[in-house]
Amino acid sequence: MKVKVLQNILGVNDQIAARNRELLDKNGVRAINIMSSPGAGKTSLILQTIKNLRGKSLAVVEGDIASTLDADKIGEKGVEVVQINTGGECHLDANMLSIALAELNLKTIDLMFIENVGNLICPAEFNLGEHRKVMILSLPEGDDKPFKYPLMFTTADVVIVNKIDLRPVLDFNLEAFSAHVRGINPDVKLFTISCKTGEGVSDWISWLLSELKDEP
Amino acid sequence: MKVKVLQNILGVNDQIAARNRELLDKNGVRAINIMSSPGAGKTSLILQTIKNLRGKSLAVVEGDIASTLDADKIGEKGVEVVQINTGGECHLDANMLSIALAELNLKTIDLMFIENVGNLICPAEFNLGEHRKVMILSLPEGDDKPFKYPLMFTTADVVIVNKIDLRPVLDFNLEAFSAHVRGINPDVKLFTISCKTGEGVSDWISWLLSELKDEP
Numbered sequence: 290m291k292v293k294v295l296q297n298i299l300g301v302n303d304q305i306a307a308r309n310r311e312l313l314d315k316n317g318v319r320a321i322n323i324m325s326s327p328g329a330g331k332t333s334l335i336l337q338t339i340k341n342l343r344g345k346s347l348a349v350v351e352g353d354i355a356s357t358l359d360a361d362k363i364g365e366k367g368v369e370v371v372q373i374n375t376g377g378e379c380h381l382d383a384n385m386l387s388i389a390l391a392e393l394n395l396k397t398i399d400l401m402f403i404e405n406v407g408n409l410i411c412p413a414e415f416n417l418g419e420h421r422k423v424m425i426l427s428l429p430e431g432d433d434k435p436f437k438y439p440l441m442f443t444t445a446d447v448v449i450v451n452k453i454d455l456r457p458v459l460d461f462n463l464e465a466f467s468a469h470v471r472g473i474n475p476d477v478k479l480f481t482i483s484c485k486t487g488e489g490v491s492d493w494i495s496w497l498l499s500e501l502k503d504e505p
Numbered sequence: 506m507k508v509k510v511l512q513n514i515l516g517v518n519d520q521i522a523a524r525n526r527e528l529l530d531k532n533g534v535r536a537i538n539i540m541s542s543p544g545a546g547k548t549s550l551i552l553q554t555i556k557n558l559r560g561k562s563l564a565v566v567e568g569d570i571a572s573t574l575d576a577d578k579i580g581e582k583g584v585e586v587v588q589i590n591t592g593g594e595c596h597l598d599a600n601m602l603s604i605a606l607a608e609l610n611l612k613t614i615d616l617m618f619i620e621n622v623g624n625l626i627c628p629a630e631f632n633l634g635e636h637r638k639v640m641i642l643s644l645p646e647g648d649d650k651p652f653k654y655p656l657m658f659t660t661a662d663v664v665i666v667n668k669i670d671l672r673p674v675l676d677f678n679l680e681a682f683s684a685h686v687r688g689i690n691p692d693v694k695l696f697t698i699s700c701k702t703g704e705g706v707s708d709w710i711s712w713l714l715s716e717l718k719d720e721p
Contacts, residue, residue, distance in 0.1 A: 358649055436571065440570075
């Protein structure tokens with residue numbers, strides 16, 4: 290019974306996700322769903338991108354259970370931002386995104402970040418209609434996480450290792466981690482960055498620019 | 506419709522949780538549910554406790570979506586451990602714990618740790634029948650998390666701030682964080698520790714011993 294209901298929800302979700310994708314494509318918006326544990330650096334990555342990506346129009350959809358802390362930080366930079374408070378739900382779904390899309394002037398947007406709820410599990414199960422799924426693992430979380438949260442690591446198009454500036458004070462085997470992630474997800478793009486110092490951010494920006502060129 | 510199903514599940518869960526609690530009490534087992542984001546230090550806290558808590562018999566129930574990495578680490582220390590692989594579920598529930606309890610010789614156990622799935626959201630919604638809920642926030646996750654994940658911070662009996670050894674290299678306002686947590690959860694016990702260096706672990710052990718004295 291429980292599984293049947295879940296399947297229904299996912300069926301509806303995928304239908305709405307397909308409509309979101311159509312709407313984004315029609316308006317030439319490239320949408321990127323950013324997922325991670327709480328505090329791994331989703332907002333920091335968006336803020337670094339706002340600072341470093343020139344000549345493109347950005348918008349951000351912020352997902353949180355409660356509060357507008359992250360949306361406020363982004364709004365301060367002059368970027369259009371819509372907050373979704375899920376009121377307890379542990380992930381965004383396609384319907385929440387469709388409501389947010391209706392609030393934005395899509396014609397004027399080149400790149401949209403969708404910052405998901407901080408959670409390494411449930412967000413991986415719900416397509417929103419995005420073009421790319423990006424996940425962030427921060428160094429302090431440990432190099433064993435692909436074994437323990439496999440769906441997130443296998444569904445991501447891009448895995449970003451953040452807080453690389455902490456490498457001298459932490460035990461994290463970056464080589465073993467990267468080899469394992471590539472093993473379970475051979476097409477993944479891997480970036481190592483520090484949103485605090487800016488190290489590695491330029492590679493991420495180059496990838497974003499190549500994504501925007503690929504647009505139909 | 507969706508909400509109705511969820512209420513049914515929670516109703517059944519609470520009934521099974523009450524039976525778990527009865528079974529634990531009858532056998533004189535004190536059970537502690539440990540929750541946090543991935544990599545915040547649940548297993549490390551258990552390993553530090555195994556090392557420092559003398560004269561008490563421990564057992565551990567390990568919850569993970571996949572893998573037995575953490576259970577293996579605990580088993581190596583000679584502590585009885587039961588692994589629950591949730592197969593995708595983002596939290597433990599009371600039924601999973603009841604199955605694990607049947608695998609243990611409860612009569613011989615003083616203290617049981619239940620290591621929940623790494624997730625700052627869903628585990629807070631499900632009672633297992635435990636006596637205490639302990640949550641860990643690690644310093645790198647940031648001091649704004651009580652605003653964004655309020656249920657976890659208000660339902661916890663104990664909040665542990667881990668990785669305090671990283672304080673010199675991170676921006677984390679411990680005073681503001683502690684004041685906010687006490688504001689939304691006045692009865693909370695707060696500990697600041699480093700499972701890496703052992704700093705603050707003795708306060709945690711003293712609290713555990715006082716818990717074991719309170720047993721009926």
